[in-house]
Amino acid sequence: MSKGDRTLGVRADTRAVAPARAEVAPAELAWLLAPPCALVLLAAIVLLGPPLGRLLFPTPDIAFWPTATPTLAIRPEPTEQARFLIALAGPVALSGLVAWLRGRALPLRAGTVALLVQASQVLLGAFVLTALIAQERHVYDESFSGGAPFRRVYFTAPTLVVAALLTLAAALALRRAPLVARIAALTRETPRRRLIAFALVGAFLGLWLLTSINTEASFNASNFGVRANASFWLDEAFAVLDQRAPLVDFHAQYGQLWPYLSAGVMAIFGASLGTYVAVMVSATALCLLAVYAVLRRLVRSSLLALALFMPFVATGFFMEIGPPANRYGPSNLFSMFPMRYGGPYVLAWLLVRHVDRLRPRRAALLFLAAGLCVLNNPDFGMPAFAATLVALVWTDARPWWPRLGALALEAAAGLLGAVVLVALLTLAVAGALPHFSYLFTFPRLWGLGGVTMLPMPALGFHLALYATFAAALVAATVRAVRGANQRTLTAMLAWSGVFGLGASSYFAGRSHPEVLISLFSAWTLALSLLGIVVVRGLARERRRPSVAEVAVLAGLALAACSLAQTPTPWSQLDRIRTAGPPNSPIQRTDALRFVAEAHARRGERVLILIPMGHRLAYELGLVNVAPYVSMISMPAVGQLGEALAALRREGGTRVFAYLGQVLPEHRQAIEAAGFRAVRVTRDYAEYDDVTRAGR
DSSP: OOTTOOSSSOOSOOOSSOOSSEEOOHHHHHHHHHHHHHHHHHHHHHHHHHHHHHHHSOOOOOOBOTTHHHHTTOOOOHHHHHHHHHHHHHHHHHHHHHHHHTTOEESOOHHHHHHHHHHHHHHHHHHHHHHHHHHHHOOBOHHHHSSSOBOOOSSOHHHHHHHHHHHHHHHHHTTOHHHHHHHHHHTSOOHHHHHHHHHHHHHHHHHHHGGGOOOTTTGGGSOHHHHHHHHHHHHHHHHHHTTOOBTTTBOOSSOSSHHHHHHHHHHHHOSSHHHHHHHHHHHHHHHHHHHHHHHHHHHSOHHHHHHHHHHHHHHHTOOSBOOGGGOBSGGGOTTTTTTTTHHHHHHHHHHHHHHTTOSOOSHHHHHHHHHHHHHHOHHHHHHHHHHHHHHHHHHOOSOHHHHHHHHHHHHHHHHHHHHHHHHHHHHHHHSSOOOGGGGGHHIIIIIITOTTOBOOOSSSTHHHHHHHHHHHHHHHHHHHHTTOSOHHHHHHHHHHHHHHHHHTHHHHHBOOHHHHHTTHHHHHHHHHHHHHHHHHHHHHHOOOOOHHHHHHHHHHHHHHHGGGGOOOHHHHHHHHHOOOOSSOTTTOHHHHHHHHTTOOOTTOEEEEESTTHHHHHHHHTOEEOOSSSOGGGOOBHHHHHHHHHHHHHTTOOEEEEETTTSOHHHHHHHHHTTEEEEEEOSSEEEEEEHHHHTO
């Protein structure tokens, strides 16, 4: 075995002579550096968080509605955001030190090195275990629930017991050479096994994606979480059908490019919930199949890839709210799948093909795809772009400085190409160039302004996710500096680590325990890649696993336990066939009647401040000029002014408001702007522009 062949454990060979200064393997160096780096990082988080927060995240000049502050829990968190950025720097700094110090002799004897490495791994194991125990005991106060305090336990005691037994079984099995050889023979790639694996992948995905299917009839009988969120995603697509254009005159909240795609399909096949769901579910299936293709390329076996893929899907679709037959979670949270994860996962597939010298052969084309991810959703797109750059830096064979220069040029060219493509899209659809500042409308309101922010617990399971992403990045660095075989695995370890760390900003902002589940997919991907490294090492060396390797195996076992949440097909078919009461949150039949009674002329520009207002306008032949999907998306005073200005700019005079969201302070602002109420019911109001009527 060559020097430094191990990544997560301690090398099996021993030194016959113990010199005063020893050259340590890259993996050992990483473990030696981890504890002091962690101490420095902790000190920086505690001491530098407040001043850095004041410097980087000053209070933004945003005037919020008075009622928005308590109802939307507006709590700017500059200190927490600065501490999050410092935490991100930890794995990056550790990776940089490993690369810089590689090959240098340290004033340590071999026995001391081995002892310190073991101690470092024990500390890591204790850290992860502490995070798990803290999650089990943490009590979330009423600010997280709006009601009684609660606990959020992700893995129950029986689940932990089963995971422990699976971990023990895996460790024992990997020490038995005949069993390992037998498994290798049974999973060796053949055309027949490939077809069987593909069929099982399709069936398994189909089972899970049934949970995301709803019809117009079944929607109002779906889980409350689905009903509460669907109008935001769906009306973005109807906004495009209603002659609005994201990045031009409409602020999309979740994805700037997805509304164009879904609206295009709906324009061809029918503007209904069914068509929209078909687009979203198909896109989710394709992006998850891209992950399966990545795993298959890494393990070179369709059946082994299936064994990793099934826990990846089940854990990524971890249930947030039950019951299992009518659940709510990432599988039917379209703002996560495919809007946030879809582009990055396809990008990961393109990355492994590129590293394997398949198409796309030019890195600029890869960065073009990464740039489109950024322009669709910066929250996950920017981490995906950075992850792609880091993965290529660690796997490029050119000398260091020429490598960095060439990749920087390719990255700039790809991003510029993405900007040009999006500009051509908006020119074709709306006849105008995009306003790229719209990408940061909601990050500014939510991230800097503090809308719906929640404090992050000091200890909790989120730290286990952080440790996993950090381990993936450091493992990639170790493999890169020692020139490990299979560059694609190195690339994907780097990609998953950087992507997971960056995407964690989603939880760092709104640190709700259910929001953490949205990161489980990225976490399980990184865990699966680390599992490939660990299992290969243990199977090759047939030894007891180290503490770090046990932690990885235990994480994979926990992910495997999520398979128990796999839905039954009959329960989902029964749910889809069950019709809910009429007037659902996406149909708004009462609002449709109210707006229709105004007898507006076809094509008239109106401002509809009602959820699903763009769908209402589209179905009535009107044009809703609202630049947002809902008053909930408009917590700032200036946003209502922007909407009223758009109405006047396009020659409209009427405003339709839903009084459940357009509160008295909003109504006063509408009237102060020159509109008067001409029709009011218990739930809705119509206003007319008296300034224009008097001209």
